[in-house]
Amino acid sequence: MITFGPIPSRRLGKSLGINNIPSQKICSYSCVYCQVGITKKYSTTRVSFYKPSVIFDEVKKHLCHIKENDIPDYLTFVSNGEPTLDISIGESIDKLKSIGIPIAVITNASLLSIPEVRDDLNKADWVSVKVDSGNENVWKEINRPHADLNFNEYKNGLRLFAKEFRGKLNTETMLVKGINDHIEQLQETAQLIKEIKPNISYISIPTRPPALKWVNKPNEKSINEAYHIFADNQLNPELILGFEGTNTGFTGNAIEDIINICSVHPIREDTMKELLRKNQADPTILDTLVTNKYIQKVEYKSNIFYIRKFLI
Numbered sequence: 001m002i003t004f005g006p007i008p009s010r011r012l013g014k015s016l017g018i019n020n021i022p023s024q025k026i027c028s029y030s031c032v033y034c035q036v037g038i039t040k041k042y043s044t045t046r047v048s049f050y051k052p053s054v055i056f057d058e059v060k061k062h063l064c065h066i067k068e069n070d071i072p073d074y075l076t077f078v079s080n081g082e083p084t085l086d087i088s089i090g091e092s093i094d095k096l097k098s099i100g101i102p103i104a105v106i107t108n109a110s111l112l113s114i115p116e117v118r119d120d121l122n123k124a125d126w127v128s129v130k131v132d133s134g135n136e137n138v139w140k141e142i143n144r145p146h147a148d149l150n151f152n153e154y155k156n157g158l159r160l161f162a163k164e165f166r167g168k169l170n171t172e173t174m175l176v177k178g179i180n181d182h183i184e185q186l187q188e189t190a191q192l193i194k195e196i197k198p199n200i201s202y203i204s205i206p207t208r209p210p211a212l213k214w215v216n217k218p219n220e221k222s223i224n225e226a227y228h229i230f231a232d233n234q235l236n237p238e239l240i241l242g243f244e245g246t247n248t249g250f251t252g253n254a255i256e257d258i259i260n261i262c263s264v265h266p267i268r269e270d271t272m273k274e275l276l277r278k279n280q281a282d283p284t285i286l287d288t289l290v291t292n293k294y295i296q297k298v299e300y301k302s303n304i305f306y307i308r309k310f311l312i
């Protein structure tokens with residue numbers, strides 16, 4: 001199936017998924033955490049999969065069948081592998097634009113050193129690029145790139161695309177325990193992301209069965225450190241911990257507010273006190289949320305923060 005959804009997404013609102021890679025996963029990476037399983041068909045060669053007219057017709061057909069209040073905010077290329085391996089993705093984006101819904105692409109960024117790939121993605125309105133590490137050895141360990149890929153070319157591709165792209169550019173960093181979650185490694189990742197100047201740098205953790213069984217989520221302390229290292233580098237970080245809460249304002253419901261905000265940003269102790277006060281909430285609800293493992297208390301640079309506990 002080429003289209004699916006719309007699915008709710010904190011990053012994109014309602015997103016209608018487009019899978020432009022047929023059946024078997026084809027990717028230039030074989031990330032240890034990939035939820036689609038191990039890459040059996042590694043490739044860096046761009047080829048034609050579906051004709052752009054087929055993708056366009058499928059999207060149009062799908063849109064005809066959904067209710068008016070489910071009209072997606074984005075048409076998103078999120079593929080069974082790496083979407084830019086589709087040599088016709090630019091042409092498909094061009095065609096889809098006539099529908100009038102913004103286009104998003106979630107890419108591993110490994111092919112951005114190819115000018116045609118950058119030209120194709122330049123047609124999109126929103127692009128998320130994968131930046132799991134700023135260190136070559138860690139990049140090889142976590143993303144397990146195709147033998148033809150080169151770390152310096154990958155970094156240059158990212159830099160060039162960031163300079164050229166006029167839409168919203170975001171980064172996504174998946175943290176894996178013991179691989180890319182140490183402070184030194186997080187600093188290196190932050191340095192690379194800093195060059196890209198993303199709109200938002202998302203930090204996520206594996207929440208679905210990974211390709212390799214040993215892959216684990218980092219603990220809340222490491223996630224909190226990652227958040228602060230990214231924030232210290234002005235990367236505008238947001239957390240994605242498997243909870244797609246959308247409401248981060250003050251609703252008058254303190255429990256909802258705390259859980260929603262903690263899913264995106266750790267809350268410092270003094271801010272938490274203020275949040276409770278604004279909501280006229282009983283301060284003991286905080287202990288209840290910690291005891292019932294909805295949130296966790298962690299320390300960073302002598303400050304106490306509250307962060308969302310992971311969903312299983």
Ligand code: SF4
Nearest residue numbers: 027029030031034108
């Ligand atoms: S780039 Fe995406 S699809 Fe490819 S292996 Fe990594 S997580 Fe899986």
